[in-house]
Amino acid sequence: MKTFLTHIKEKYGDGGYAGDEFGGARGHDGRGLPTGQPNNFMFATGIECSNPTIDHGRIRRDLLQECGHYERWREDFALVKELGLKVLRYGLPYHKTHLGPGRYDWEFADQVMAELQRLEITPILDLLHFGVPDWLGNFQNPELPVHFADYAAAVAERYPWVRYYTPINEIYVTARMSGKDGIWNEQLKTDRGFVTAMKHLVAASIMATQQIAQRRPDCIIVQSESAEFVHELRSNPSPQITLDNKLRFVSLDLLYAHHPDGDVLNYLFDNGLTRREYDWFMAGEPPGYQIMGNDYYGRNERIILPDGTECTSMDVLGWYNITLEYYRRYRKPVMHTETNVFSAHEAPTWLWKQWVNILRMRAEGVPVLGFTWYSLIDQVDWDIGLSRQVGKVNACGLYDLDRKPRPVAASYKMLLQEYGQITIVPHGELFEVTKGPATLKVEV
Template sequence: MYPQFIFATGIENSYPTVAGRRVDQMEACGHYRHWREDFALVRELGLSFLRYGPPLHRVWQGDGRHDWEWTDQAFAELLRLGIVPIVDLCHFGVPDWVGDFRNPDFPALFARYAGAFAERFPWVQLYTPVNEIFICAQFSGRYGWWNEGERTDRGFVTALKHLVKANVLAMEAILERRPDALFIQSESSEYFHAVNPAAIAPAEAMNQQRFLSLDLNYGRRVDSGMYEFLLDNGMTRDEYHFFLGRHLRRHCVLGTDYYVTNEHLVEADGRTRAAGDIFGYAEITRQYHERYRMPVMHTETNLLEGPTGGEAVAWLRKQWANALRIRNAGIPMLGFTWYSLTDQVDWDTTLREANGNVNPLGLYDLDRKIRAVGREYRRIVEEWSSVLPTHSHSLVLPVRPLGEHG
């Protein structure tokens, strides 16, 4: 076992379809050209864990048809370097032949893909089958930004139920091949603040909806208002009871993502705008832990480097302090992640515009030069790695050494 707290980074592998064009962050950020160097940078930071996944739209050529050539090389290098991947199998998009998240066949198809991946890479133990389900369903089905481009509650529920079912079936398929697999479900931790008394009702509804992806994923019964919301927008009783009948929590870690955009101000008419960092990561994660009573991992955060170069460093220090606060309160906090390794492209418009804007969010820039936040993260990892396992109020994730599997 690895008797250690998990310090991680990630390599952004989003690939949604936006207005008919595929937006591939691995291509935009140069990872296909620099993947060996990128993996070496992970080790340079002193990290042994990486949130990472192959590009689904390139690998998954059809039901039962896969192009593993590049993935075989990349994962062989991870194994050689001793980097433990937390494998992200679906990140905001599907191949063209699947269509989009309205396709009711997607969950079963994706489960077969997940099973094929687990068979090909039996040494992989950690997975995020479907990344940020709530955000993907919001952006694709309710905001009209990605993939199916719908702008309705029904579009949101349709995407949500198919994404969660795909995640659940994928976990089951992976466990058939690797019974000790562990699932770190990276999900956006949100909060909606009412700006006045007239906004309390819509804010309360949004604060219930933020939990729906995880409620369904972990088989937690929703309250009566959310049950009516789901049924009014296309979920059937049988579909709802499918989720209640699964018992996968014991294989899971609750991964919570937090950005400065995760808190929202809500108007009386339901309109929202950014609130900034009001409650903060520790308080919102406490709410999620109180609901699910599961081990937690901080799975994403970042901030623009800023005009002085110190804004991202200050944000990292604040998020790390929040993670330590959670641990000191007795909540089992298993890991921390700055996401991602390198800068990203066009996230300032949530990938909706192809401007080629480089967003300085990474530990390294796109020339693979370390940023100030990268140096600070390396310092935190070096100084805290040997302390946390022995001065810990949390569990240790039972991760086997690479190459060892049941």
């Protein structure tokens, strides 16, 4: 007796049916190095560009200088290209470029931006990375939002081909390290200092985004923020750590016009946020296509033991669980915008673990825009948060400071060859990133 398979074989042959190459059994599985197609997942690296001041403004920690990028930028960009990457998180040196109100030095910026364009590398342009020019002082300055908005407008006008921006990198970390932890810039250790820095930074990001959107209505804003959590192993949790686990949301709450919890709102009002300022933040989220980038390092999670001592938890919740909490709060497409470890030996395993987190998130149906190993080359003194100028090399790059590959570079290349052409979400061809302006206000 003939079955349906018999009839199919007689009519169409034994497998490899004509037409199946258009997305069927013979369709493309996503393998191969990235092509840069607008529906493709964005694999990236970054150039470490932090530039806060320490020692009460007497020392500028310019990591572009300390890691040799000012002299070797052509070589660094060539390494990005050689890896097969199409996307680079890249920060112009704000403290060197914005010389004063309406005054700019574009010499270095013009050179590097022209080379990125020539190499067809898409920059996610980072405009402020932990520091401001000397003439602006620090993040307690209420003039920051208007001056930074002018700078963002000038950048968008000068490089109109740039679409992806991170106006201010890790707002929460910037405000905490400068206003609360006493390590960078103003080096305050007060709640009021933290709240003041926070409101000025978020306002600066919003105003800058408005200026960018005037010039690029289709701009894509990748807000890179630290994915944090503190595990307190006490039967009676302390009010301070309970509050701290909520304060990690403050930057995005204010940025995305999401009302904070009542105790957080009281904290903000008690420490200098006015009702008028709060209403301004809650008027609505910034323009453009908004992407919620979450940076995750194992050291982002900490454990407080019953005796009060602290240890790094290293991946108890991990990027997936922490970012899923952020996603459910804000309902924005996400991106893994930074990760690394300080051990060159452990880095390949850490890379694969982060990729498993990405795959888990995709399996949940969450749109994940991309993944970033940060950074391209080793860093300096990040094991102590740049708090002192020691000069210790952190072996966390894809390449060392001599531009020789670390083991993780080969692992990243293997990952790219296996997954480099997957789409942002399964069947992502249906949802291709277009050039249309961002005009919709999405509530559901």
